[in-house]
Amino acid sequence: MKAKLLAVVSAAAFLSACANMNIPGVRDMADEGSAFDAALHQNYADLAQAEYDEADWADARYFTSRSKMAAAGQDSGPQMIAERTLPEGSMGEIEVARADLLAALDGGGRDKAASPAARAQTSFDCWMQELEENIQQEDIDNCRSAFYQALAIVQAEIDTSPVAKAMPMAMPVPMNVYFGFDKSEIDSKGMSVVDGIAEAYAKYNPAMISLVAYADRAGDAMYNDILAKSRVDAVVSALRAAGVPASKLAISISGEANVPVxxxxxxxxxxxxxxTVTFEDGM
Known part of the structure; x- marks a missing residue:
């Protein structure tokens, strides 16, 4: 009886969640605001769909609501930090990141760099959501990297002073391409990171891109070295296909030695x- 009752309650919760979200319909809403709002509209719809696909109804509903507001030209800015329960140790970086984001948006970023500004805001909100969830480090890293990459583009667009133009652009934070257990194929999430790396290469023109390949410590160390090499080879091939020249890629195989975790x-x-992919400015 309890099992049946739980099943009924779960089904009711599922139907209730679905009833409150029509993500395709929200995505198709007419835009009534600025180009920045229009970009937010689609980006928040993407986040809503991603959370819906993971059965995270609360966050799917939240991002659906944000998408609706953006379509109506009524965006309220990046999410307030106090609205999320974040892990201890993450607050300092998040507070600085949000302050930098607001400075860039209020400094003309919404108008001068609408698309990257919207990507910076939604990536920040994604980063906070993934931090609160604190389950998938890969997703945390992806949202964080996307935020810093987009923010750097906005900051470069709004800073028109001669000194700023003469100075080299700061390189983006390292980006991580994750792999499945005992796998060297790049999945769809990994390919989105590769696309971001290629986009950043075109924007930043680094002197060199350093790629360090790792493996977990399950299995034989020699096998893990081979596996790590296969992984970095896959990333190199994908980057070259995206237009990054081989001469810009410096490869290192760490295997299970000196692992990040x-x-x-x-x-x-x-x-x-x-x-792990790191941009070097040569200075």
């Missing part, structure tokens, strides 16, 4: 199945 031997840690 320290673990005991034999532990299959998702955070260590990764190729």
């Amino acid at each position: 320290s673990t005991a031997d034999g532990v299959a840690e998702q955070g260590n199945r990764v190729v």
